[in-house]
Amino acid sequence: MAKHSYPQLLANKKVVISAGATKERIDPVRYITNDSSGKMGYAMATAATWLGADVTLVSSTQRLTAPINTHVIPFENALELQTAMETEAKQADYVMMVAAVSDYRVAHPQEQKIKKQHHQSNQLTLELIENPDILKGLAAQKNQQIMIGFAAETENLIEHAQAKLQRKKVDWIIANQVGKNHQTGFNTDDNQVTLLSANGERFPLPLMSKLETALAAWQIIAQTPLNK
């Protein structure tokens, strides 16, 4: 379908979306990361442009092609993502965190490659410290922005998503089941999500492509007034 056939529900709106996995450096050649391909975030960015938005994509992935007319800001780790999001969110109408943020970072990343500890114990302990909750921080500082988070869960999907909606004080959580036995979520082309609003409404969407999921999600978010 041509893009002009979509209702321009996000015309004149600035949308900021984070996408991809964080990489937390251990040393110059190693890092801690997670299973996020960035596909859902890129689909959200594409769908938002089709609905007329001015989109900024804060991204850690070089593998995917950004939708045309999108402003791309790169990040590698959680602290860089936080800085970029705090700057961009100020002028935004909608802020959506799709990035899979590492909950912890390496306490003392090494400037040189860590050598194997020959002739010593056969254990190595890596010290980790908690990263800030970026979404929670953005929601706490917000003015009029609509804040949207994701909850990728391997069990008790709706309960965990509902708890995140309240804990992070966001307007929407998009819940999706992930894990070995699911055809949806990380690195797949399809997804099945349920949108939970701060009003207490639930909008389950069918299993469909990430792009169709993104279009449906934006249409619900743009057209559902929130009582605040």
Ligand code: CTP
């Ligand atoms: N998120 C964030 N900053 C973090 C961790 C998560 O902004 N440090 C965002 C994610 O981008 C996502 C939402 O918060 O939009 C939920 O992420 P998730 O990892 O599911 O939530 P956590 O609060 O980290 O809870 P847990 O990992 O224990 O399930």
Ligand code: CA
């Ligand atoms: Ca987490």
